[in-house]
Amino acid sequence: MGDLRPIIDELLEALRKQGGFGYVALTALAESGDRTAAGEIYEMAWEQLHSGPWSEVHSAWRDAFSLACLLLSNCIERDEGDLEQCLKYLDMGLIMGGLVFRAHLESAISRAQKAREDDEEDDSQTGNGGTGDESEQNYRNRSFAESLKKLPSGSLSQARIRATCLPSLETFAREFFLPGEPVVIKRAMLDWPALTKWKNLEYLRRIAGSRTVPVEIGEHYLAPGWKQELMTIGDLINRCTSSELSSTNRPYLAQHSLFDQIPELRKDIIVPDYCALGGGDMKSVNAWFGPANTVTPLHHDPHHNLFAQVVGQKYVRLYSPAHSSHLYPFAESMLMNSSQVDLDGPDLLNFPEFEKASGMEYILEEGDMLYIPPKWWHYVKSLSPSFSVSFWWAVTSSVSSDTESYDADDRP
Numbered sequence: 001m002g003d004l005r006p007i008i009d010e011l012l013e014a015l016r017k018q019g020g021f022g023y024v025a026l027t028a029l030a031e032s033g034d035r036t037a038a039g040e041i042y043e044m045a046w047e048q049l050h051s052g053p054w055s056e057v058h059s060a061w062r063d064a065f066s067l068a069c070l071l072l073s074n075c076i077e078r079d080e081g082d083l084e085q086c087l088k089y090l091d092m093g094l095i096m097g098g099l100v101f102r103a104h105l106e107s108a109i110s111r112a113q114k115a116r117e118d119d120e121e122d123d124s125q126t127g128n129g130g131t132g133d134e135s136e137q138n139y140r141n142r143s144f145a146e147s148l149k150k151l152p153s154g155s156l157s158q159a160r161i162r163a164t165c166l167p168s169l170e171t172f173a174r175e176f177f178l179p180g181e182p183v184v185i186k187r188a189m190l191d192w193p194a195l196t197k198w199k200n201l202e203y204l205r206r207i208a209g210s211r212t213v214p215v216e217i218g219e220h221y222l223a224p225g226w227k228q229e230l231m232t233i234g235d236l237i238n239r240c241t242s243s244e245l246s247s248t249n250r251p252y253l254a255q256h257s258l259f260d261q262i263p264e265l266r267k268d269i270i271v272p273d274y275c276a277l278g279g280g281d282m283k284s285v286n287a288w289f290g291p292a293n294t295v296t297p298l299h300h301d302p303h304h305n306l307f308a309q310v311v312g313q314k315y316v317r318l319y320s321p322a323h324s325s326h327l328y329p330f331a332e333s334m335l336m337n338s339s340q341v342d343l344d345g346p347d348l349l350n351f352p353e354f355e356k357a358s359g360m361e362y363i364l365e366e367g368d369m370l371y372i373p374p375k376w377w378h379y380v381k382s383l384s385p386s387f388s389v390s391f392w393w394a395v396t397s398s399v400s401s402d403t404e405s406y407d408a409d410d411r412p
Ligand SMILES: O=C(O)CCC(=O)C(=O)O
Pocket: 288, 294, 295, 296, 301, 305, 307, 378, 380, 381, 388, 390
């Protein structure tokens, strides 16, 4: 921890100013390897992260949380050698913590992953490796035809989104990007390793199974009872492949910056050249992984979006911004980019204008990439187990328009 000294001292100074005297008093002990002290500073920082709205949590507490995760993980590795548990704490630091210790968390994660892989190699040589074959069959066999029956009413009778095969950058710019027209680009990912690798759940388990991620549970983010849980990707895969899935317990790893967290998975994807248009200010690259029937309700985002369908099929319905008045956006500022109309059961008594909205639709297949221009309304439902990646980018300020005047990176 030698190189951390000045950073820790600076952090402790900031925490004193925030009244975090208990944390400050225990840090030296935690640094010296006292597991109880490390556990206590973890709890103190955790409490501070949950003491009010996230935007009001002081950044020093976020960094204090990361440091506690690092110190606790060191103690666990030394006392129990439980690398899964270490990874859990280190990921918590990445997900909930600040930026100051991010590089330290990342290198501790690489070390723990490497040590885990070495252990697994030993296990496989002694025949201790296991596979979840039966449940994987379950997962794959869920019928696409069954999911098609559950599409919103009026589906498969809307205009079809235009599709084209790998347009040149110039054609894409002239015909779609500049006029703001959606398009499906076929065969857009032939060179992505993800296209073959991510079908294999054992691959995902091996690369990412012990990593902790935020998962949405429930029908969709506007439905009653919807919540978020932190779980490992291994647990998520177990839940996706369980035969007991229902709308209330359906898990969805949605809009998560997985590729910042697990660089090894980033090697499986390639940022499309189209994202360079307009100055190409990449806002986020997000993963969307879940079983059949996950729903993202009708909403819009401020950025250009290239949405890559890597595994499985998804139904997409789009409405142009010109139809906003027929779609009844929520009045509350947090939800202003979401429609009150539930496409899976539209309430035409309360939202009669919805009948006037005319949408466009498409069933995205593996290897399809959908361009969604800024502010276009979109509804997305998976028709099979699915893994997608979205690339959100903004035009740089010299060419930006009012379509990008606010930031709604947080879901919804
Ligand atoms: O795939 C989904 O469920 C939703 C994707 C989406 O809303 C987006 O990429 O902006």
